[in-house]
Amino acid sequence: MDSTTTDDERDVMTEGVKRRVARAVRPGGPEVIEVVEEALAAPGPGEVLVKVVVSGVNHADGLLRSGGYVVSARFPHPVGVEAAGVVAAIGPGVLVPVGTRVAGTGWLGSCADYAVVPVERLVEIPGQLSFEQAASVAHAGAAAGALTRVWPVEGRVAAVWGAAGAVGRLLVVMLARRGAEVIGIASGARVKAVQELGAAHVVDRAAGDVAEQVRAATGGRGADVVFDPVAAETFRTSLGMLAPRGCLINYGQLAGEVDGALFHELFRAGGVFVTKFNAAAYVTGYADVTRLIGEAFELAAQHPSAVVPVADRFGLADVAAAHRALDSGPAGKVLVIPGR
Numbered sequence: 001m002d003s004t005t006t007d008d009e010r011d012v013m014t015e016g017v018k019r020r021v022a023r024a025v026r027p028g029g030p031e032v033i034e035v036v037e038e039a040l041a042a043p044g045p046g047e048v049l050v051k052v053v054v055s056g057v058n059h060a061d062g063l064l065r066s067g068g069y070v071v072s073a074r075f076p077h078p079v080g081v082e083a084a085g086v087v088a089a090i091g092p093g094v095l096v097p098v099g100t101r102v103a104g105t106g107w108l109g110s111c112a113d114y115a116v117v118p119v120e121r122l123v124e125i126p127g128q129l130s131f132e133q134a135a136s137v138a139h140a141g142a143a144a145g146a147l148t149r150v151w152p153v154e155g156r157v158a159a160v161w162g163a164a165g166a167v168g169r170l171l172v173v174m175l176a177r178r179g180a181e182v183i184g185i186a187s188g189a190r191v192k193a194v195q196e197l198g199a200a201h202v203v204d205r206a207a208g209d210v211a212e213q214v215r216a217a218t219g220g221r222g223a224d225v226v227f228d229p230v231a232a233e234t235f236r237t238s239l240g241m242l243a244p245r246g247c248l249i250n251y252g253q254l255a256g257e258v259d260g261a262l263f264h265e266l267f268r269a270g271g272v273f274v275t276k277f278n279a280a281a282y283v284t285g286y287a288d289v290t291r292l293i294g295e296a297f298e299l300a301a302q303h304p305s306a307v308v309p310v311a312d313r314f315g316l317a318d319v320a321a322a323h324r325a326l327d328s329g330p331a332g333k334v335l336v337i338p339g340r
């Protein structure tokens with residue numbers, strides 16, 4: 001959102017607030033999370049104070065907390081990157097009206113009742129979306145939008161693992177809109193959800209060999225591009241469903257990292273391409289990230305089934321339980337509601 005110097009600075013806040021925030025005190029499991037009260041400085045130039053209404057819990061939170069991820073944060077660090085809330089006060093030079101409903105990602109420490117956020121990381125929530133929907137779409141929407149930039153998809157066959165997950169749902173709809181023939185992969189009751197999203201084919205991964213099912217759906221040729229957030233358990237299967245010179249885009253490690261020794265298998269798979277997606281390489285800063293989130297919000301407003309349903313809600317005192325809930329493979333989004 002815009003931040004421009006204004007003469008009307010009546011809402012500029014000069015004193016900070018006390019906030020409650022979840023933080024990871026050392027590398028480890030959910031047990032390393034504690035909730036503390038701390039002083040939060042008043043927003044500086046170009047910043048706003050957001051009263052957090054809903055914070056989204058993401059797999060990245062657990063990876064950061066574990067201390068063994070490619071991206072690291074110094075301990076103790078505040079937990080959470082995604083939230084939706086209301087602008088409670090503004091710093092000098094900020095024009096965003098107090099009371100504006102905003103959401104975003106990259107808000108380190110979003111699992112809190114208040115957060116200070118640079119104005120360039122704010123996206124206004126459209127009237128049709130609730131705080132919960134916005135906090136379920138912001139992080140996934142930025143990722144899904146950037147993922148569609150990685151490989152040509154128009155007129156190609158795209159297979160999407162986790163197609164009924166937070167990122168997967170948005171990917172299915174975005175790829176179909178860009179002219180891809182989408183094969184969604186899901187399990188259990190989520191298979192039906194993917195059919196309703198408009199995938200051309202849906203593969204139930206519990207119903208047998210996934211690569212064979214993808215090949216059967218493509219007359220034996222395979223997919224031109226595979227979007228895989230699972231890694232270790234699915235790497236070989238993903239290679240096995242690629243068309244010659246196709247591309248495997250890995251963007252997560254729900255089942256652990258891929259063993260580097262598998263490199264020679266790219267030859268057998270047909271000289272295919274494999275990439276480990278790095279979102280920062282496909283955006284040029286937060287102007288791009290917020291544009292992608294804005295597009296995902298528009299899509300979600302038109303297509304509510306592209307928003308992952310809420311699986312569970314926790315209060316701020318129970319952020320460790322929220323992390324455990326996400327690690328257990330829930331059927332939807334895990335949220336923290338600070339006001340609960």
Ligand SMILES: NC(=O)c1ccc[n+]([C@@H]2O[C@H](COP(=O)([O-])OP(=O)(O)OC[C@H]3O[C@@H](n4cnc5c(N)ncnc54)[C@H](OP(=O)(O)O)[C@@H]3O)[C@@H](O)[C@H]2O)c1
Nearest residue numbers: 059143162165166167168186187190229230252253254279
């Ligand atoms: N910037 C980024 O790079 C970025 C941003 C956001 C998310 N991500 C990553 O994207 C991934 C998905 O995030 P999300 O929020 O969409 O997660 P989610 O909502 O929890 O969905 C994940 C889906 O993956 C499927 N799945 C889980 N374990 C699996 C397994 N062993 N084999 C096959 N499928 C499995 C499940 O679907 P079924 O059981 O129905 O198959 C589940 O619905 C995570 O790895 C996350 O870290 C990356």
